[in-house]
Amino acid sequence: MHSSSATKLRGFTRCASVCVDARGYDAAVEEDFERPPSHDRVLRAVARQARSLAGIARNTSREDERSPGATQDGERQAEAMASRLCAKISSQVLRILGWTLSLAWKRLYASEVYVEEGALHKLREAMKSGKSVVLLPTHQSHLDYMLLSYAMRAEAMPMPHIAAGDNLNLPWLGGVLRRGGAFFIPRVIKGRDDEQLVKAVLKAYVDVLVRNGAAVEFFAEGGRSRDGRIGKMRLGLLSLVAQAGNKENQIKQARIEADEENDRSRLERVPRDVVFVPVAIAYDSTLERATFAEEARGKKKEKESLFGFLKACFDVLMQRRGRVYVTFGRFATLEEFEEQAREKAPPSTASSSYEDSQLQHRLVVGSIGEYLARQLRGKLVITRTDIVAAVLMEKWSSGIQGGWVTWEELVAKSSWLAKQVSSRGATVSVESDNMENCIKSAIELMQEILQIESEDVGGEVGGRYKVGNTPSMHLQIWQHVNHILPWLASRGIVACVLQSMAHGRNCDPREGVPCAGFSRSLADLIEILGEEIRPFLEMDRPREGLEKNGTKLRLPREYYTEEILQATLELEAEGELCFSADRNTVARSQVKHTNDSLSFAANLVKPLIRTFHVSFSSAKSLGDGPRSESELVELADERCLEELEWTSVMPSVSIIKSACKALLRLEVVSTQSGDYKREKALSRFDVKYGTELNLPKLEEVSSGNPTRRYSSGLASMGRTSSRKMLSLNGSSASQHGNSDSLDTLLKRTRSYIM
Helix, strand or coil: CCCCCCEECHHHHHHHHHHHCHHHHHHHHHHHCCCCCCHHHHHHHHHHHHHHHHCHHHHCCHHHHHCHHHHHHHHHHHHHHHHHHCCCCCHHHHHHHHHHHHHHHHHHHCCCEEECHHHHHHHHHHHHCCCEEEEEECCCCCCHHHHHHHHHHHCCCCCCEEEEEHHHCCCCHHHHHHHCCEEEECCCCCCCCCHHHHHHHHHHHHHHHHHCCCCEECCCCCCCCCCCCCCCCCCHHHHHHHHHHCHHHHHHHHHHHHHHHCCHHHHHCCCCCEEEEEEEEEECCCCCHHHHHHHHCCCCCCCCCHHHHHHHHHHHHHCCCCCEEEEECCCEEHHHHHHHHHHHCCCCCCCCHHHHHHHHHHHHHHHHHHHHHHHHHHHCCECHHHHHHHHHHHHHHHCHHHHCEEHHHHHHHHHHHHHHHHHCCCCECCCHHHHHHHHHHHHHHHHHHEEEECCEECCEECCEEEECCCHHHHHHHHHHHHHHHHHCHHHHHHHHHHHHHHHHCCCCHHHCEEHHHHHHHHHHHHHHHHHHCHHHHCCCCCCCCHHHHCCCCCCCHHHCHHHHHHHHHHHHHCCCEEECCCCCEEEECCCHHHHHHHHHHHHHHHHHHHHHHHHHHHHHHCCCEEEEHHHHHHHHHHHHHHHCCCCCCCCCHHHHHHHHHHHHHCCCEEECCCCHHHHHHHHHCCCCCCCEEEECCCCCCCCCCCCCCCCCHHHHCCCCCCCCEEEECCCCECCCCCECCHHHHHHHHHHHCC
């Protein structure tokens, strides 16, 4: 990485000395930062607040509820729950962990952990100012929270309180993690006997941490990303932080504490502002890369265990994983989002101030989630393995030369791609003056998932390279490609639509197509792909000229007008797209050498479209009558494996399930029972295994055998059928006024991959 944007983490020299000298670290923290409340005081505060929130005494009679004994019993329940949930940070444990991690990073990454130095200084200043800092990292590995805590300790900053799933609260290990700053949240809260108590204790704990200025860290995506993409933000903990940081809430809680403790000095506290800090952590290669690929194929996730932890420790000693890059997004305060929410809020029609405040809160939390997703996607470093993976996958998708890439072509294309994404605002870790060494290192890190025919003549590197020939290898390559796709997806969508329209008109894309049809087709393709493409179209980038040029394309706002427009305007400025003088037609440039960007981007988007097309054709081949969704997924997965032998698809069970979801969303499939709410739920969220589809009598597709079955990870998923019946509509009106029969849908998706 360029030295201007990141610096080596001091070779771990300073960090090692701080870790050994626990007293020196404690003294440095105590000198610069506000002293946090003791663990016992936190527990008491959480227990008192949680009891009032949960209404623990509700299960007792009214007479018992008013008795002192019931109150004391309720507080004991809350305190017992808080003691199981809350962190208990220990300086001695932190010292041992710091020393252990120093050795681990040296072995695993050759101490090449790069952190954005300026942001660490800014983070330190924010924590010194008394603000409550909320760290929101990406989540691609179990090492994420260790890396961030390690970097903060190296800079003598207080350790954050880190939210972790209780699946990590293992014997011995759970105690170590708790003393390192982890607090454990049950993976499933809904339906527990103590559901209200758990929610109340968690809310009270977050509230106490925020009001006392402690740093909090959690992964807004939830679980680790299995495909390399930044997942959809889960807003539960963000909502608790927004509630805790609200100034009115802080004043209210201060009054309650002042009354309960008879301490009027608490009323003099100035409410703290909350600072949200997005943190993007990029790896040359994650420890879990192969495991994630198997899980994407349908293999059930293995339960965490102490044996698994010890095995992972052994893997650390035996592997090399390249480099790690930690970058920070724009710091934003809760006050900013509250101000935005007040501006966005419609005129009040609520019957009470409570409803108004709830609407305001939802707008605030939604704005934080949107900001966070954009920042994390934009700040994730593009690594050398990402660049090489994208070049190899694009060649395989194009079908040229059997997908093989020569060494000379790999170097030239990687240099070109690094410049392309860098010019659009991405941070790229490869050095242009040392490209060959970067590619050599990337090949070494990826050699187990590539096909390599090497030539080493006279010390010169040569040969040719190709993506691996198994589904797992392809999915591991896609984990890297998905890091770079957000910078190319909008261009790929534009290119696929132009090629589709030109093919339908039997003309060359350089001859031009009508802008009206172009914008309708853009909306159509985005609607088909749905949530599988929309996250890639949400980038935090400047949008100069959109207001002035917004009439060039008439694309509904809900289909991400700004991003598609920005890509189109950029392509026009770069000479890859040409508009007619009257702005009624758009065409690709007549100059052939300028088409690399469009063709490259299209070849990275087409595998996703092709996977949807294969899934839709599998639905057609199943014939009429009720069919379970698991049958459709199995057949589509089988077809994808057949396609993988000669072209690029995404053999992921989750992608195939998204295609099934698209059948519901596009109203090709509907419920037979007439249960409107259930139908809406199915069309809005993931379809459950065992859901039954009622498919029409349609012509069998020529490829594939619909009756053949195969053995895969799907068989081990252990799903039970809900026997929910769905019927497939022969044709129904779509949002665009066209027939949405399965035949029409197949024609539409086929046209985009021609």
